[in-house]
Amino acid sequence: MWIDWIVVILLSIGAFFMLVAAIGVVRLPDLYQRLHASTKASTLGVAFILLAVALDAREVGVVTRCVVAIVFFILTAPVGSHLIARAAIRAGEPLDKKTLSNEWPLPTPADKKETPSPEKK
């Protein structure tokens, strides 16, 4: 049946985005770039996988739960990553060396030591 193959294709796309998120978390050089990889790719992957399961079940309860879960992840993943990034940049987590502009001008404790800021260059 052709709808089974659509389910399999959506599951494969979701698994691919999960792999992209995990590789991005390991490979990128900076905390903020890791957040950039983790949040968007994992949200898209879990949305694809839930969509595949909803398309496979085709019952009212399961489809409702999957849609609620997708909306929940799309709403909460940016909030969580924003909070982590704000806490990290207040704690003085250093940026990458190749960063061109730092648009957070608060003097953090690590800013006096080694964080590259645009004023010093």
Next chain:
Amino acid sequence: MADQIVYIALLIIALSIGISMFRFVKGPSIPDRVVAFDTAGIISISVIVVLAHSFGRLIYVDVALVYGLLSFIGVLVAARYLDRGL
């Protein structure tokens, strides 16, 4: 044929948990570990959903939903702790 592809996708997702746990072990600071653990949590949610599809027990989607909610609350608590203490 379709079942084999679903199992291969499940294997890839489980491998992704291992890869992000590498950053959890290695990460130089605490927010790196929080990010890695959050990513591993979301990936394990998708493992639960694929297992619900594969076993034919769609009640597991509820487990995934509740685990996502608890994972979000865990991230909130970790960010609050990093910012100004508990």
